[in-house]
Amino acid sequence: MINKKAKLAKKIFEKDIEMVATRQGYGEGLVIAGEKDERVVVLCADLTESTRSILFQEKFPERFIEVGVAEQALATIAAGMANYGKIPFISSYAVFSPGRNWEQIRTTIALNDVPVKIAGAHAGLTVGPDGATHQALEDIALMRAMPNMTVIAPADAIEARKTTVEAAENGKPTYIRFAREKTPVFTTDATPFRIGRAEILWGPSTGSGRHGDPLVAIVACGPLVYEALLAAKALEKIGIEVLVINSHTIKPIDEKEIIRAAKITGAVVTVEEHQITGGLGGAVAEVLSRNYPVPMEFVGMPDSFGESGSPDELLEKYGLKAKHIIEAVKRVVSRKTI
Amino acid sequence: MKHSVQALEKIANDIRKDIIKMLVKAGSGHSAGPLGMADVFTALYFEIMNNDPKNPFWEERDRLILSNGHIAPVRYATMAHAGYFPISELKTLRELGTRLQGHPERLRLPGLETTSGPLGSGLAQAAGYAYAARMDGARFRVFCIVSDGEHDSGNHWEAVMFAGKYNFSNLTAIVDRNNIQIDGYTEDVMPLEPLEEKYKAFNWHVLDIDGHNFQEIIDAVEHARAVYENPTVIIAHTIPGKGVSYMESDFKWHGVPPGTTDMPGEPPKEEQVKIALNDLRTLGGKIKSEHE
Numbered sequence: 001m002i003n004k005k006a007k008l009a010k011k012i013f014e015k016d017i018e019m020v021a022t023r024q025g026y027g028e029g030l031v032i033a034g035e036k037d038e039r040v041v042v043l044c045a046d047l048t049e050s051t052r053s054i055l056f057q058e059k060f061p062e063r064f065i066e067v068g069v070a071e072q073a074l075a076t077i078a079a080g081m082a083n084y085g086k087i088p089f090i091s092s093y094a095v096f097s098p099g100r101n102w103e104q105i106r107t108t109i110a111l112n113d114v115p116v117k118i119a120g121a122h123a124g125l126t127v128g129p130d131g132a133t134h135q136a137l138e139d140i141a142l143m144r145a146m147p148n149m150t151v152i153a154p155a156d157a158i159e160a161r162k163t164t165v166e167a168a169e170n171g172k173p174t175y176i177r178f179a180r181e182k183t184p185v186f187t188t189d190a191t192p193f194r195i196g197r198a199e200i201l202w203g204p205s206t207g208s209g210r211h212g213d214p215l216v217a218i219v220a221c222g223p224l225v226y227e228a229l230l231a232a233k234a235l236e237k238i239g240i241e242v243l244v245i246n247s248h249t250i251k252p253i254d255e256k257e258i259i260r261a262a263k264i265t266g267a268v269v270t271v272e273e274h275q276i277t278g279g280l281g282g283a284v285a286e287v288l289s290r291n292y293p294v295p296m297e298f299v300g301m302p303d304s305f306g307e308s309g310s311p312d313e314l315l316e317k318y319g320l321k322a323k324h325i326i327e328a329v330k331r332v333v334s335r336k337t338i
Numbered sequence: 339m340k341h342s343v344q345a346l347e348k349i350a351n352d353i354r355k356d357i358i359k360m361l362v363k364a365g366s367g368h369s370a371g372p373l374g375m376a377d378v379f380t381a382l383y384f385e386i387m388n389n390d391p392k393n394p395f396w397e398e399r400d401r402l403i404l405s406n407g408h409i410a411p412v413r414y415a416t417m418a419h420a421g422y423f424p425i426s427e428l429k430t431l432r433e434l435g436t437r438l439q440g441h442p443e444r445l446r447l448p449g450l451e452t453t454s455g456p457l458g459s460g461l462a463q464a465a466g467y468a469y470a471a472r473m474d475g476a477r478f479r480v481f482c483i484v485s486d487g488e489h490d491s492g493n494h495w496e497a498v499m500f501a502g503k504y505n506f507s508n509l510t511a512i513v514d515r516n517n518i519q520i521d522g523y524t525e526d527v528m529p530l531e532p533l534e535e536k537y538k539a540f541n542w543h544v545l546d547i548d549g550h551n552f553q554e555i556i557d558a559v560e561h562a563r564a565v566y567e568n569p570t571v572i573i574a575h576t577i578p579g580k581g582v583s584y585m586e587s588d589f590k591w592h593g594v595p596p597g598t599t600d601m602p603g604e605p606p607k608e609e610q611v612k613i614a615l616n617d618l619r620t621l622g623g624k625i626k627s628e629h630e
Contacts, residue, residue, distance in 0.1 A: 041473075065469065073496035076459045080403070080466020083444070083452055086473075088466075104459055104493065111453045112444050 025157035027052025029164025079108035094120025094136030141278025361595035370578035405460020458491025487519030549574030
């Protein structure tokens, strides 16, 4: 059942759940961050409307900088401003930033260890009709390999807003990925959030004794956390208890919580809208193989590019829906030795 | 002027000697670029820039962004001579644990302003500094040293366009126009000319100088200070390997220190260091006698 402490939306499993894109949460978060700290500046590479940076631009035009279609300059201008003492957010699509400007981010932001926030919008398969060129599915791997970099994939618009506000204050190079498509807003203002801390959203009710021990921990990030919750609900009906953990922060990953979940369940399924190689699944596997190895299954892009299609069709085709998570849970259960 | 031209020439010559010594000790690194830029660096640190070697984080200091990080030895040697750190530390170049990394790292050594090496990224960072300074009404100037070879890269021209749009009068770029890069002469690898016209087309103010003439370097920066409408680029014509007879204008010495490699048409490697230091000693003597 839903972890009451997570304070999720009341309408979480109802048809009329509010739908908002995580990029909108970014734009709203920028305005709050800008109000809190005048060092916050936003740079954008000709995608002001669609990255929702426009919300900041309208409020703080004097702190908004248009650099044109020039993602390498986007990163390096921001690095200079951060070296001076500003807190720059750089907005583009994830395929271009951190895709095209990876080396500039590495040398001038990560190695310099300056607090530039890289906002990669339109990340994941759900970009949909735009096709493979615009579906960033490797960005987490790119950024996770980089020393000094914090990597976050918010699960819904509210979490995206919280992430943006907190990232402005963390003093570190930070990558945040956002999605284009409207997705369920299932967290609330009261849902606990801190960068670097995974949250249990679903699990057996504590202390009641009515539920069995969870068999599997589902560790997910980004809007697919919602699919993981749908899977958990369906699994509960057939008597399979699971934990659902929202690991929005992929780096630094919450090792303690992941090890604890593996000890409780003895099996883990990871879920992400990203290549299986190098993403959240890899990060979780690195933690568990060193500390507490358990059978794992990975729900993610199977070493493949996407294509044009509706978001829903694509999630279906590439195996990223609740029913695929359920299959992965059953597979991992069958591999458990105890 | 704080120093006479003769005094500056003498300092630059001492810096060149230290560049040779540190490269020989390190056994790797770039020779031609650092020797070619010793005069520009000396002029910047000793005459032009507001800077305090004892207080490298002084907020009002002028910022010097080195884009072509591989010429770091000349920056290190100049900073040491200016008093940022002991000259004896120069011999640690490229050693494990050194503050003088093969390519400069901001977090290792106070005063570096940024980390550089991968080419084409310095001017954009300098433009970022210039933008931020203007937002805050800060009065310091931003200088950016770029090589000619890195003009091949898109990132650099993105920054040229950006700075032209926002008219950073507080930004001065100095191009080390030495005509060589690793694979050969710039005009063979990827022609840059007409370079002056290119900058003008991007709304920059352009000055063209002899990068070994202290008076010209200093006058050009003064001139740039008076330009309120545009960023200024100073195209400084330099001789790569300046001061060492067999290295001058020879692209083979771009990335090789003396004393490590036998190359056709060059002195045997056992002789290279001796000849280089002798050449510089002779030059030092000439500087003295010309002004006496």
